[in-house]
Amino acid sequence: MRTPIELTGVFRAQGLKVTPQRQLLFRLLHQNETHPTAEGLFATASSHMPGISLRTVYQTLNDLVAMGELRALTFTSGGTRFDPNIGEHHHAQCVHCGDLRDVYVEPLHGVQVQGLDGFESHTTSIVFTGRCATCAATPVS
Numbered sequence: 001m002r003t004p005i006e007l008t009g010v011f012r013a014q015g016l017k018v019t020p021q022r023q024l025l026f027r028l029l030h031q032n033e034t035h036p037t038a039e040g041l042f043a044t045a046s047s048h049m050p051g052i053s054l055r056t057v058y059q060t061l062n063d064l065v066a067m068g069e070l071r072a073l074t075f076t077s078g079g080t081r082f083d084p085n086i087g088e089h090h091h092a093q094c095v096h097c098g099d100l101r102d103v104y105v106e107p108l109h110g111v112q113v114q115g116l117d118g119f120e121s122h123t124t125s126i127v128f129t130g131r132c133a134t135c136a137a138t139p140v141s
Protein backbone atom coordinates (compact mmCIF):
# COMPACT_ATOMS: atom_id res chain seq x y z
CA MET A 1 0.00 0.00 0.00
CA ARG A 2 1.26 3.45 -0.82
CA THR A 3 1.83 6.13 1.80
CA PRO A 4 -1.12 8.15 3.16
CA ILE A 5 0.08 11.21 1.24
CA GLU A 6 0.38 9.29 -2.04
CA LEU A 7 -3.03 7.68 -1.51
CA THR A 8 -4.62 11.07 -0.97
CA GLY A 9 -3.31 12.09 -4.39
CA VAL A 10 -4.47 8.85 -6.04
CA PHE A 11 -7.97 9.15 -4.57
CA ARG A 12 -8.30 12.78 -5.63
CA ALA A 13 -7.05 11.94 -9.14
CA GLN A 14 -9.89 9.40 -9.38
CA GLY A 15 -12.41 11.97 -8.28
CA LEU A 16 -12.90 10.39 -4.87
CA LYS A 17 -13.30 12.61 -1.84
CA VAL A 18 -10.55 12.45 0.75
CA THR A 19 -12.01 13.29 4.13
CA PRO A 20 -10.09 13.45 7.44
CA GLN A 21 -11.76 10.10 8.26
CA ARG A 22 -10.30 8.50 5.15
CA GLN A 23 -6.87 9.97 5.85
CA LEU A 24 -7.00 8.51 9.35
CA LEU A 25 -7.77 5.08 7.86
CA PHE A 26 -4.86 5.42 5.42
CA ARG A 27 -2.55 6.16 8.36
CA LEU A 28 -3.89 3.28 10.45
CA LEU A 29 -3.46 0.83 7.58
CA HIS A 30 -0.07 1.97 6.34
CA GLN A 31 2.56 -0.62 7.29
CA ASN A 32 0.02 -2.28 9.57
CA GLU A 33 1.12 -5.89 9.95
CA THR A 34 -1.78 -7.06 12.13
CA HIS A 35 -4.19 -7.79 9.23
CA PRO A 36 -7.14 -6.04 10.91
CA THR A 37 -10.78 -6.86 10.30
CA ALA A 38 -13.10 -4.01 9.25
CA GLU A 39 -14.62 -4.07 12.75
CA GLY A 40 -11.21 -4.02 14.43
CA LEU A 41 -10.10 -1.11 12.29
CA PHE A 42 -13.35 0.68 13.07
CA ALA A 43 -12.71 0.27 16.82
CA THR A 44 -9.19 1.70 16.50
CA ALA A 45 -10.35 4.53 14.25
CA SER A 46 -13.17 5.40 16.67
CA SER A 47 -10.67 5.80 19.50
CA HIS A 48 -8.80 8.38 17.39
CA MET A 49 -11.82 10.03 15.84
CA PRO A 50 -15.10 9.44 17.68
CA GLY A 51 -18.06 9.53 15.31
CA ILE A 52 -16.39 7.86 12.33
CA SER A 53 -18.92 5.47 10.82
CA LEU A 54 -18.48 1.76 10.12
CA ARG A 55 -19.88 2.53 6.67
CA THR A 56 -16.96 4.88 5.97
CA VAL A 57 -14.55 2.16 7.07
CA TYR A 58 -16.16 -0.41 4.75
CA GLN A 59 -16.30 2.03 1.85
CA THR A 60 -12.66 3.05 2.23
CA LEU A 61 -11.52 -0.58 2.52
CA ASN A 62 -13.53 -1.48 -0.60
CA ASP A 63 -12.04 1.42 -2.55
CA LEU A 64 -8.50 0.47 -1.53
CA VAL A 65 -9.07 -3.17 -2.50
CA ALA A 66 -10.57 -2.12 -5.86
CA MET A 67 -7.50 0.05 -6.50
CA GLY A 68 -5.14 -2.81 -5.70
CA GLU A 69 -3.68 -1.00 -2.70
CA LEU A 70 -5.07 -3.44 -0.16
CA ARG A 71 -5.71 -7.15 -0.17
CA ALA A 72 -8.80 -8.76 1.36
CA LEU A 73 -7.97 -12.15 2.85
CA THR A 74 -10.60 -14.69 3.72
CA PHE A 75 -9.85 -17.62 5.98
CA THR A 76 -11.98 -20.45 7.24
CA SER A 77 -12.29 -18.69 10.58
CA GLY A 78 -12.19 -15.12 11.79
CA GLY A 79 -13.80 -13.23 8.90
CA THR A 80 -12.13 -11.08 6.26
CA ARG A 81 -8.76 -9.59 7.19
CA PHE A 82 -7.21 -6.66 5.37
CA ASP A 83 -3.60 -6.62 4.32
CA PRO A 84 -1.71 -3.53 3.10
CA ASN A 85 1.24 -5.77 2.17
CA ILE A 86 0.51 -6.40 -1.51
CA GLY A 87 3.89 -7.98 -2.25
CA GLU A 88 4.16 -11.75 -2.56
CA HIS A 89 3.94 -13.42 0.82
CA HIS A 90 2.03 -16.04 2.73
CA HIS A 91 0.44 -16.30 6.16
CA ALA A 92 0.55 -18.11 9.46
CA GLN A 93 -2.67 -17.97 11.44
CA CYS A 94 -3.02 -18.81 15.13
CA VAL A 95 -6.27 -20.66 15.73
CA HIS A 96 -6.04 -19.79 19.41
CA CYS A 97 -5.73 -15.98 19.46
CA GLY A 98 -6.32 -15.12 15.80
CA ASP A 99 -2.85 -13.67 15.32
CA LEU A 100 -2.08 -13.51 11.61
CA ARG A 101 1.43 -12.86 10.45
CA ASP A 102 3.26 -12.56 7.18
CA VAL A 103 5.60 -15.36 6.23
CA TYR A 104 7.86 -15.57 3.23
CA VAL A 105 8.41 -18.71 1.23
CA GLU A 106 11.11 -19.25 -1.36
CA PRO A 107 9.66 -19.38 -4.89
CA LEU A 108 7.96 -22.71 -5.39
CA HIS A 109 9.50 -23.60 -8.75
CA GLY A 110 10.30 -27.25 -8.95
CA VAL A 111 7.84 -28.28 -6.25
CA GLN A 112 5.98 -31.42 -7.26
CA VAL A 113 2.25 -30.78 -7.27
CA GLN A 114 -0.25 -33.54 -8.01
CA GLY A 115 -3.63 -32.92 -9.61
CA LEU A 116 -3.23 -29.52 -11.30
CA ASP A 117 -3.84 -31.25 -14.66
CA GLY A 118 -3.18 -28.27 -16.91
CA PHE A 119 -4.62 -25.76 -14.46
CA GLU A 120 -3.03 -22.39 -15.16
CA SER A 121 -2.02 -21.06 -11.77
CA HIS A 122 -1.75 -17.27 -11.26
CA THR A 123 -1.04 -17.12 -7.58
CA THR A 124 -0.23 -19.53 -4.81
CA SER A 125 -1.35 -18.95 -1.26
CA ILE A 126 0.09 -20.91 1.62
CA VAL A 127 -1.54 -20.67 5.04
CA PHE A 128 0.13 -22.21 8.05
CA THR A 129 -2.52 -22.85 10.69
CA GLY A 130 -1.70 -23.65 14.28
CA ARG A 131 -0.63 -21.85 17.42
CA CYS A 132 1.57 -18.77 17.47
CA ALA A 133 4.77 -18.77 19.52
CA THR A 134 3.08 -16.89 22.38
CA CYS A 135 0.14 -19.29 22.56
CA ALA A 136 2.36 -22.33 22.12
CA ALA A 137 4.41 -21.19 25.13
CA THR A 138 1.31 -20.83 27.29
CA PRO A 139 0.29 -24.05 29.04
CA VAL A 140 -3.24 -25.08 28.12
CA SER A 141 -5.34 -24.92 31.28
Ligand SMILES: [Zn+2]
Pocket (backbone or CB within 6 Å): 094, 095, 096, 097, 098, 099, 131, 132, 133, 134, 135, 136
Ligand atom coordinates in the same frame (compact mmCIF):
# COMPACT_ATOMS: atom_id res chain seq x y z
ZN1 LIG B 1 -1.84 -17.16 19.32
Ligand SMILES: [Zn+2]
Pocket (backbone or CB within 6 Å): 035, 083, 085, 089, 090, 091, 101, 102
Ligand atom coordinates in the same frame (compact mmCIF):
# COMPACT_ATOMS: atom_id res chain seq x y z
ZN1 LIG C 1 -0.10 -10.45 4.94
